[in-house]
Amino acid sequence: MEDVQKGPVEIEALLRQRRSVRGFRPDPVPYNVLNAVFAQAQLAPSNCNVQPWIVHVVSGAKADDVRTQLKRHVMSGAAAGPDFPLTGSYPGEYRTRQIGAAVALFEATGVARDDKPARMLSMLRNFEFFDAPHALFLFMPEWAGWREAADCGMYAQSLMLAMAAHGIGSCAQGALSHYASFIKPLLGVPDDHKLLMGMSFGYEDTDHPANAARTSRACVDQAVTFHH
Numbered sequence: 001m002e003d004v005q006k007g008p009v010e011i012e013a014l015l016r017q018r019r020s021v022r023g024f025r026p027d028p029v030p031y032n033v034l035n036a037v038f039a040q041a042q043l044a045p046s047n048c049n050v051q052p053w054i055v056h057v058v059s060g061a062k063a064d065d066v067r068t069q070l071k072r073h074v075m076s077g078a079a080a081g082p083d084f085p086l087t088g089s090y091p092g093e094y095r096t097r098q099i100g101a102a103v104a105l106f107e108a109t110g111v112a113r114d115d116k117p118a119r120m121l122s123m124l125r126n127f128e129f130f131d132a133p134h135a136l137f138l139f140m141p142e143w144a145g146w147r148e149a150a151d152c153g154m155y156a157q158s159l160m161l162a163m164a165a166h167g168i169g170s171c172a173q174g175a176l177s178h179y180a181s182f183i184k185p186l187l188g189v190p191d192d193h194k195l196l197m198g199m200s201f202g203y204e205d206t207d208h209p210a211n212a213a214r215t216s217r218a219c220v221d222q223a224v225t226f227h228h
C-alpha cells in the first residue's frame with residue numbers, strides 16, 4: 001500500500017517545491033548536475049516528437065556580460081523588440097490573479113504599490129537574472145507556431161521540475177523575451193530563431209526577501225469541467 005501511495009506523494013512534493021525563485025546565491029551549479037538536469041528535460045513530450053526547443057544557457061562571465069548589457073539596454077529606454085506580441089492587459093479574473101502575484105512579491109520585498117521607482121527596480125531585477133549564476137533563453141525555429149509553443153511550455157516545466165529535484169531554484173521569465181532583437185546578436189543566435197521565454201536558475205538565496213512570496217491557485221472546478 002505504501003508503494004502505491006509513494007508516487008503521487010513524490011510528484012506533489014516536487015510540484016510544490018517548484019516555485020519562482022527571485023534571489024540566488026552566486027555559486028554555480030556544477031556542470032555534471034546541469035547536464036543531468038537538461039538531459040531529464042529532454043524527456044518532455046511534443047507534437048509529433050519534433051522537440052522544437054532551442055536552448056542557450058549563459059553562465060559565468062558570459063552571464064555577467066549579458067545581464068549588464070541587457071539591463072543597460074532596458075534602462076536606456078529602448079523600445080522592446082519581442083518576436084511574439086506582448087500580452088496587453090489581462091481581463092477580469094485573470095487580472096485579479098496577476099495582481100495577486102504582484103502583491104505577494106511587493107509585500108515580501110517591502111515595495112509599496114504606489115512607489116513607482118521601487119516597482120521599476122523590482123522589474124529590472126528580471127534583467128539582472130535575479131543575481132542567478134545561470135540564465136537560459138528558449139528559442140523556437142522560425143516555422144514554429146502555437147502548438148510548438150505549447151511543446152516548449154512542457155519542456156520548461158519539465159526542466160524546472162528536474163531542477164527542483166536537484167535542489168536548484170528557477171524563475172521562468174517572459175520578460176527575458178521582450179528584447180529578443182537585442183539578445184540574439186549577444187548569443188550569436190540567427191534572427192530566424194524566435195525567442196519565447198527565458199529563465200534564471202541556480203541555488204536559492206533563502207534569505208532573499210523576494211523568496212518569501214507565495215502565490216495561490218484557483219480550485220479545480222474553476223479550471224476543469226468533468227463531462228460524463
Ligand SMILES: Cc1cc2nc3c(=O)[nH]c(=O)nc-3n(C[C@H](O)[C@H](O)[C@H](O)COP(=O)(O)O)c2cc1C
Pocket residue numbers: 018019020021022101126171172173174175176197214215
Ligand atoms: C512563461 C512564464 C513567464 C513568466 N515570466 C515572469 C517574468 O518575466 N518575471 C517574473 O518575475 N516571473 C515570471 N513568471 C513567474 C510567474 O509570475 C509565476 O510562475 C506565477 O506567479 C506563479 O508563482 P510560482 O511560480 O511561484 O508558483 C513567469 C512564469 C511563466 C510560466
